[in-house]
Amino acid sequence: MEIKVYQNKEKVAEEFSKYFIEKSSTKSPFHVALSGGSTPKIVFDVLAEKFSDKVDWNLIHFYWGDERCVAPDDDESNYKMTVEHLLSKINIPEKNIHRIKGEENPKEEAKRYGELLEDLLPKELGLPQFDLVILGMGDDGHTASIFPHELKLWVSPDNCEVAMHPESGQLRVSLTGRIINNAKTVTFLVTGESKAEKVKVIIDREEDYLDYPASHVSPKTKDLVWFLDAAAAKLLTLDQS
Numbered sequence: 474m475e476i477k478v479y480q481n482k483e484k485v486a487e488e489f490s491k492y493f494i495e496k497s498s499t500k501s502p503f504h505v506a507l508s509g510g511s512t513p514k515i516v517f518d519v520l521a522e523k524f525s526d527k528v529d530w531n532l533i534h535f536y537w538g539d540e541r542c543v544a545p546d547d548d549e550s551n552y553k554m555t556v557e558h559l560l561s562k563i564n565i566p567e568k569n570i571h572r573i574k575g576e577e578n579p580k581e582e583a584k585r586y587g588e589l590l591e592d593l594l595p596k597e598l599g600l601p602q603f604d605l606v607i608l609g610m611g612d613d614g615h616t617a618s619i620f621p622h623e624l625k626l627w628v629s630p631d632n633c634e635v636a637m638h639p640e641s642g643q644l645r646v647s648l649t650g651r652i653i654n655n656a657k658t659v660t661f662l663v664t665g666e667s668k669a670e671k672v673k674v675i676i677d678r679e680e681d682y683l684d685y686p687a688s689h690v691s692p693k694t695k696d697l698v699w700f701l702d703a704a705a706a707k708l709l710t711l712d713q714s
């Protein structure tokens with residue numbers, strides 16, 4: 474596990490963009506699962522506005538690690554957020570965008586998307602393998618849409634599951650642990666002071682850390698990189714090497 478800490482979220486966005494360019498130049502096609510929420514917005518903006526000419530978007534395939542079960546034009550949609558901050562600003566073929574369509578029938582979509590991963594991704598140890606999974610982490614230590622109250626979904630035998638937000642009850646379709654941990658590389662993008670407490674519990678493996686889904690992210694390749702701003706990392710005791 475590698476921990477990269479940068480002064481602010483703008484710097485996280487810039488350094489992650491450079492990291493993405495370097496990683497995505499290693500093979501083609503390059504299959505990436507994107508995270509949702511608000512953290513990626515600035516990362517997508519910087520990648521699209523400052524670095525888009527450094528990427529051959531024909532070779533990139535975008536999927537989602539999770540999606541809210543809403544229409545694609547709903548303000549809650551991770552797809553809509555990604556269109557606004559990234560996809561509308563880059564020249565990527567429509568066929569390279571693999572949206573989770575949970576708005577109609579979440580259970581059916583979890584099955585369909587799980588099968589789509591079987592069809593489109595290369596296999597490693599018999600399971601679909603992403604080249605890169607980009608994750609966020611909630612203040613409660615959830616990741617993708619696996620929340621602490623539904624930790625059992627992490628060990629589902631299926632590639633995708635229907636999850637429920639603990640407060641809003643909103644249904645989500647989420648990748649499960651078997652897919653996330655089969656990825657070649659997993660990165661966390663976590664910024665802001667509200668994440669600092671769980672970042673410390675999870676990275677320092679403090680008591681009860683396994684109660685939090687983000688602590689179960691452990692790719693078999695060991696290629697796990699945390700991109701943090703100083704605010705999210707403020708409780709960590711990092712050696713200054």
Ligand SMILES: O=C(O)[C@H](O)[C@@H](O)[C@H](O)[C@H](O)COP(=O)(O)O
Binds near residue numbers: 511513538541612
């Ligand atoms: O659909 C989602 O909301 C995300 O995929 C979720 O896992 C997100 O990454 C965390 O909740 C952090 O969200 P913020 O970046 O908004 O803090």
